[in-house]
Amino acid sequence: MTIRVLVADDQPMIRASLRIILEDQDGISVVAEAADGAEAVALARRLRPDVCLVDIRMPALDGIEVTLALAGPGVREPLRVVVVTSFDLDEYVYGALRSGAVGFVLKDAGPNLLVEAVRAAHAGDALVSPAVTLRLLRRIAAAEEAPAPGEAPPLSERELEVVRAIARGRTNQEIAAELFISLSTVKSHVSRIQTKLGMRNRVEIAAWAWQSRVMAGA
Incomplete structure (x- = not known):
């Protein structure tokens, strides 16, 4: 079964790079690209991709708002959202996961981790970049x-x-x-x-x- 992926990022070169990485893998296909958060929500609701890769900083709606709209509490048929970003600020990580994201991957983590996150999300699993995992969880514990x-x-x-x-x-x-x-x-x-x-x-x-x-x- 092919994993259908939506890529949302306001930078065309990033979207193109993510498409190349993902479509180089067996069983993964990028079915849509979105340049802003509002477009991402509209495309995701219409196409129902298996996994949505969403950047944090985007026009119209940011990645947290997109995640809430697609996977947050109260969403009847939530989609699987993986946040892919250059920013590992705790509030972004914490906000994304609390909003329903099943993964948080840094753009500099490398293509292998990105692909692993997509496959994990499709399998109903979750993956967070190792660089932020323990720091995030300990912060949650302390807070x-x-x-x-x-x-x-x-x-x-x-x-x-x-x-x-x-x-x-x-x-x-x-x-x-x-x-x-x-x-x-x-x-x-x-x-x-x-x-x-x-x-x-x-x-x-x-x-x-x-x-x-x-x-x-x-």
């Missing part, structure tokens, strides 16, 4: 109060191991290797963890891990 004991549904010891690995930015493949379990078993654990915690994706699981001080037991 918010930890849940009261017993507030979160109980997790098994194995599930807690998976949660801690997710919070360190590990992929499913890396978790499988670290814990000596199969990839399908990791995916099953992640699915159960999301259900128990009421989380939509790995980023929210990781944020919960740091916020609730689960990482202190690592």
